[in-house]
Structure formats: C-alpha cells, structure tokens
Amino acid sequence: MINNNNYSNQFMQCSSYGMDFSMWAYNTALSLIREALQGEREDELKYNYLIENAPTQEERDIITSIRDDERLNRQWYRDIYKYYTNEEINSYNGEEFTEPNSYLDGIKSSMLGALSAMARSRIIREGLPSRFFRDIVLRILTDEMKHATLYNYILSINNLNSN
Numbered sequence: 467m468i469n470n471n472n473y474s475n476q477f478m479q480c481s482s483y484g485m486d487f488s489m490w491a492y493n494t495a496l497s498l499i500r501e502a503l504q505g506e507r508e509d510e511l512k513y514n515y516l517i518e519n520a521p522t523q524e525e526r527d528i529i530t531s532i533r534d535d536e537r538l539n540r541q542w543y544r545d546i547y548k549y550y551t552n553e554e555i556n557s558y559n560g561e562e563f564t565e566p567n568s569y570l571d572g573i574k575s576s577m578l579g580a581l582s583a584m585a586r587s588r589i590i591r592e593g594l595p596s597r598f599f600r601d602i603v604l605r606i607l608t609d610e611m612k613h614a615t616l617y618n619y620i621l622s623i624n625n626l627n628s629n
Contacts, residue, residue: 487595495593498586499547503540503555511563512572519569525620532576532613539606546599570624577617584610 513533520526547555566572587607594600 487593491589491593492595493593495590496547496550498590498593499543500555502543502583502586502590503547506540508563509536512566512576515563515565516569516572516576519572521569521624525623528616528620532616535609535613539609542602542606546594546602549599570621573617573620573624577614577621580610580614580617584614 510533513529513536516529517526517533520529544555547553566575584607587603587610591600591603591607594603
C-alpha cells in the first residue's frame with residue numbers, strides 16, 4: 467500500500483496520473499530503486515579510477531560530469547524511496563571496487579552499466595503513482611542515455627587515436 471507520510475516536498479502539489487499503475491509495478495519500482503542504490507561506494511571508486519586514468523582533460527571533464535549527475539540521481543532515488551516507504555536506504559553492500567584491466571575496459575563496463583540503468587529506470591517509472599516522481603525518473607533515464615552516449619564518444623575518440 468502507498469504510504470502517504472509526512473515527508474514534506476514543496477513540489478508534491480502537482481496532480482497525479484491516477485491509478486494507472488499496479489501494486490506489482492509499484493513494489494517492483496521500490497525494489498529496483500533499492501537495487502539502483504546498491505554498490506554506491508563501488509561506483510564512486512570506479513569514477514575516481516576513470517578520472518585519474520583518463521588520457522585527456524576532455525575525458526576527465528566528461529567523466530566528472532557523469533559522476534556529478536549520478537550523485538544527484540542517487541539522491542533523487544533516495545528521496546523517492548523515503549517518500550513512499552518512510553525509510554532510508556543503506557546503499558553500502560560491502561563490495562569493494564575491482565580495478566578494471568584498463569581505462570577503456572572501465573569505460574566499456576560503465577557504458578553497459580548506463581544501458582542497464584536505462585532499462586531499470588524505465589521499469590521504475592512505470593511503477594510510480596506520482597507524476598512528479600515519474601518526471602524525475604524520466605530525467606534520470608535521459609541522464610543515463612546521455613551517459614551511454616558520452617561513454618561511446620570516449621570509446622570512439624580512443625579508437626581513432628589508436629589507429
């Protein structure tokens with residue numbers, strides 16, 4: 467059941483879509499939000515590795531902007547989860563960062579991660595009853611699209627430079 471708690475948000479005055487979601491989709495959305503926040507520490511260490519090993523300032527700037535977007539997106543997911551459950555999510559799952567074999571391997575795995583996050587965000591969006599939160603998840607989804615494109619750009623320029 468949806469928890470209408472006292473978590474205050476000045477923007478929650480907008481209208482909702484109504485009951486165009488199922489409880490299964492709602493519960494799945496909450497579960498996927500928890501999943502999206504797992505491994506947060508590992509993600510931060512991976513971004514640090516990529517930034518430190520980027521061969522150009524342009525690539526460092528791109529990865530830094532992606533990292534900053536991801537921090538905001540994780541905060542939005544925390545806020546959504548807290549609004550519906552009145553619970554905080556513990557995002558540390560105890561896993562440690564394993565350094566990729568190379569900078570480009572790290573970029574490749576990050577691109578695949580962004581594509582996976584896009585699919586997860588689409589399902590989360592479908593399960594939320596509030597238009598306000600659905601719109602936030604749409605922003606997260608489009609950020610993931612942008613990130614995948616930027617990772618692809620980095621792979622492309624590195625491929626051009628190696629030829």
